[in-house]
Each structure stands twice: as C-alpha cells, then as structure tokens.
Amino acid sequence: MEAQLRGYLYGLSRQLHLEPVREREVLRELQGHVEDRAQELIEKGMPPKDALHQALKHFGQPKSIARGLYEVHSRGSWLDISLAITPHLLFALLFAFNLWSEVLWVSVLLVATALVSFLGWMKDRPNWSYPWLGYCLIAPGISWVFALSALAYGAWSLVTKGSLPMGIPVYIAALVYIPVAMWLGLWIFSKVVRRDWLLASLTTLPFPFLTYWLLYFQSRRPLVESANPQFTETGGAIALVFLSLALVTALFLRIGQRVIKAVLLLVATPALAMLIWLSYEGNSGYMGMLFFSMVSVILLLSPALLEHRLGGTEESLLPQ
Amino acid sequence: MHQKMLLKGSTKTLLLAMLSQEPMYGYRLVKEMKNRSSGYFLFKEGTLYPALHRLEKEGLVSGEWNQTPGGQQRRYYFITDRGRHALSYMLEEWQEFSRAVNLVARPRLL
Numbered sequence: 221m222e223a224q225l226r227g228y229l230y231g232l233s234r235q236l237h238l239e240p241v242r243e244r245e246v247l248r249e250l251q252g253h254v255e256d257r258a259q260e261l262i263e264k265g266m267p268p269k270d271a272l273h274q275a276l277k278h279f280g281q282p283k284s285i286a287r288g289l290y291e292v293h294s295r296g297s298w299l300d301i302s303l304a305i306t307p308h309l310l311f312a313l314l315f316a317f318n319l320w321s322e323v324l325w326v327s328v329l330l331v332a333t334a335l336v337s338f339l340g341w342m343k344d345r346p347n348w349s350y351p352w353l354g355y356c357l358i359a360p361g362i363s364w365v366f367a368l369s370a371l372a373y374g375a376w377s378l379v380t381k382g383s384l385p386m387g388i389p390v391y392i393a394a395l396v397y398i399p400v401a402m403w404l405g406l407w408i409f410s411k412v413v414r415r416d417w418l419l420a421s422l423t424t425l426p427f428p429f430l431t432y433w434l435l436y437f438q439s440r441r442p443l444v445e446s447a448n449p450q451f452t453e454t455g456g457a458i459a460l461v462f463l464s465l466a467l468v469t470a471l472f473l474r475i476g477q478r479v480i481k482a483v484l485l486l487v488a489t490p491a492l493a494m495l496i497w498l499s500y501e502g503n504s505g506y507m508g509m510l511f512f513s514m515v516s517v518i519l520l521l522s523p524a525l526l527e528h529r530l531g532g533t534e535e536s537l538l539p540q
Numbered sequence: 541m542h543q544k545m546l547l548k549g550s551t552k553t554l555l556l557a558m559l560s561q562e563p564m565y566g567y568r569l570v571k572e573m574k575n576r577s578s579g580y581f582l583f584k585e586g587t588l589y590p591a592l593h594r595l596e597k598e599g600l601v602s603g604e605w606n607q608t609p610g611g612q613q614r615r616y617y618f619i620t621d622r623g624r625h626a627l628s629y630m631l632e633e634w635q636e637f638s639r640a641v642n643l644v645a646r647p648r649l650l
Contacts, residue, residue, distance in 0.1 A: 245615070246589075246593075248615075249566065249589070249615045250589065252565070252612065252615070253566050253567045253585060255612075256567040256612075256614075279585050280584060281586075284586040285585055285586040285589060285590075288586055288587070288590030289589060289593060292590050292593045292594045293597075
C-alpha cells in the first residue's frame with residue numbers, strides 16, 4: 221500500500237474508535253473506495269501518485285468521515301446496554317442485601333466478572349465488556365496494594381527489628397506478583413486507551429468511589445470484619461451509587477456523539493463524588509469534598525492524556 | 541444549502557432505491573447515483589458510508605465482501621426484505637409529498 225494512503229488510513233483509524241474487527245473492515249472498505257477513484261483517474265491519464273493524491277483530497281478530512289461512522293457504531297443496542305450495566309447491578313445487589321461479607325457471593329461475582337471480561341477481550345472487545353473489565357481489575361488492584369504494603373512493612377520490620385513478620389515465601393511471592401500484576405494491568409489499560417480513552421474512562425468509572433469506601437472503612441475498622449456495622453448500615457446507599465453508575469453507563473452507550481459522552485462522564489463523576497462525600501462526612505470538610513471530586517475527574521481524564529501520548533490506534537488494524 | 545438539506549432528508553430513500561435494483565459497493569453507488577441523476581446527486585464519502593452503515597445497522601441492507609468483475613474485493617450492499625418494505629413506504633410518502641408541493645406551487649388558473 222502507498223505510504224500516502226497508509227498515512228491517511230492511520231489518521232482515520234485514530235479517530236474511529238471502533239471495535240477492532242469492525243474497524244479493520246471499515247478501513248478496508250474505505251481503502252477500496254480511494255483505490256477505485258485513483259484507478260479511474262489513472263485511466264484518464266493522470267500519473268499514479270497525483271491520482272492517489274487527488275482521490276484522497278476528494279475523500280475529505282478523516283475527522284468528518286470518522287465522526288459519522290463513530291456515531292453509527294458507538295450507539296449500543298438494548299442488549300449491549302443490558303450486558304454493560306449488569307456488573308453495576310450485581311454489585312448494587314451485593315451491597316443492597318449486605319452480601320459483601322459473604323466470601324462465597326463475592327468470589328462468585330469476582331469470578332463472573334473475570335470470566336465475562338476474558339470472553340469479551342477474546343471476542344473482539346465489544347463496548348459492553350468494558351464495565352466488566354473495570355470490576356475485573358478491582359481484585360488484582362487491591363491485592364497489588366496489599367502486596368506492596370506487606371513488602372514495605374516487611375522491609376521496615378527487617379530494618380528496625382531485624383526480623384520479618386511473615387515467612388520468606390510470602391515476600392518472594394509479593395516480589396514476583398507486584399511487577400507482573402503491574403505490567404499486566406498497564407498492558408491491558410494501554411490497550412483500552414489506544415482503542416478509545418472514553419471507554420477507558422468508562423472502565424475506571426467505579427474506581428474513585430471504591431477507593432474512597434475502601435479508605436473510609438479501613439481507616440475506621442478493618443474491612444474484612446464481617447460485622448462492620450458502618451458498612452452494613454450504608455449498604456443501601458452504596459447500592460444506590462452502583463445503580464447510578466448503571467444509569468450513567470446506559471446513557472453513555474446510547475449516546476452517539478463523543479462530546480456528549482465526555483460531558484456525561486465529566487458531570488456524573490464529580491456529582492456522585494460530592495454526594496458520597498456529603499452522605500459520609502456530612503456538611504464538614506468541603507475542601508475534602510472538592511479534593512475528592514477533583515481527583516475523580518483527574519482519574520477520569522487521565523486516559524485522554526495517555527491516548528495522546530500512546531498515539532491512538534494499533535498499526536495491526538490497518539489493511540495490508 | 542437548500543439542496544443539501546433536501547439531499548440529507550432523501551439519502552436513505554435514494555440509497556435503498558439504488559440497491560433495490562442491484563447490489564452495489566460504495567464507490568459504484570456514488571458513480572451510479574451521479575450518472576442517473578445527470579450529475580445532480582454528488583454523494584460525499586462522509587455522507588455515504590455513515591448512511592450505508594446506519595442502514596445496515598437498522599437491518600434495511602446487508603453488507604458482504606464479494607469480488608468485482610475486475611477481481612477486487614469490495615463490500616457489496618444488498619437490500620433486505622425489511623429494506624424493500626421501508627422503501628415502498630418511503631416512496632409512497634414521497635409521492636404524496638411531491639404531489640402536495642406541486643399542487644401548492646402550481647399557478648392558480650383563473
């Protein structure tokens with residue numbers, strides 16, 4: 221393929237943000253269109269290079285064609301929306317019925333999220349699979365933080381007391397787990413960001429709230445205690461937040477325009493952060509509320525900056 | 541501007557009407573449309589492909605990779621039964637609309 225055409229298709233694919241198989245097919249179809257026009261111009265006597273240049277010029281800006289195609293394909297069907305909101309609803313049920321401390325239910329839910337995420341990842345990463353992926357990354361994320369803390373505490377004990385609080389195999393496992401989990405997490409996240417930073421933001425949607433609850437309850441009483449009364453009392457409120465996330469996800473998938481999707485996430489996330497803060501901290505600590513809202517927005521927007529740095533689409537999606 | 545608006549409202553009907561005659565791929569559709577309308581309808585790619593993909597998503601057409609007489613692989617669009625029903629309804633609507641416009645626009649005979 222001509223470098224000029226390849227460059228054009230690359231520019232187009234950076235703005236398409238479609239499911240990989242669909243994107244490959246769209247690019248192939250548009251490539252055929254450009255080649256047909258160029259061929260016609262060549263047959264009229266134009267030099268091949270000029271013909272291709274002319275054909276691409278006629279095709280117009282990649283941005284406008286990409287916008288039109290994105291609006292058609294990014295709008296999910298009702299089935300897509302039902303599948304996308306299911307993990308939020310399942311987590312809402314977990315907290316509404318105070319099942320969060322039941323190891324069996326939590327394990328079933330985590331295994332289900334991992335399984336669905338894996339299937340979605342292998343089956344062309346449809347848009348509905350990203351909320352599942354977000355929840356799937358929670359357990360490894362939390363265990364990564366615990367492994368890092370255990371390692372740091374072990375190192376501190378070794379220096380100050382001359383002994384380790386846990387057996388050496390635990391630290392070896394932590395030393396292996398920390399870089400491997402980090403690499404895998406970053407690899408997955410970079411893949412999502414390259415596809416579409418908005419989908420990466422949708423994936424991380426529950427992260428700020430889950431982190432807040434984890435820190436809030438951990439600072440008051442260990443989370444693992446099944447009889448943690450604060451957690452049990454606020455189960456309904458937590459379930460409502462998950463229901464709100466389900467609603468935001470449904471709207472996100474139903475809207476076609478990227479700008480409106482971004483605005484939805486940018487409005488809903490800090491609004492939910494403020495509501496959570498007010499329901500837990502009361503009217504005190506407005507600076508804290510502002511900080512929490514800002515952190516949630518920064519987390520939400522970080523994929524956009526990453527996409528800019530990573531360079532968008534994958535080369536493998538371009539037709540040969 | 542007025543022509544652009546008219547075209548926007550008729551894109552779906554025009555594409556379905558073309559595809560009801562024979563399956564075609566994007567580039568051929570543009571050319572045929574231009575030829576049959578004596579150069580009146582000049583579809584831009586930015587309009588054509590989103591419109592075709594929307595029709596496919598609505599189940600009014602289906603896309604399939606086939607070989608052209610020249611040997612290239614191109615994505616042909618076929619009208620579906622649902623597309624034919626939609627087209628006949630749209631054409632009926634169009635006939636009524638254009639008849640009404642003509643009645644209004646025609647100079648009144650004294």
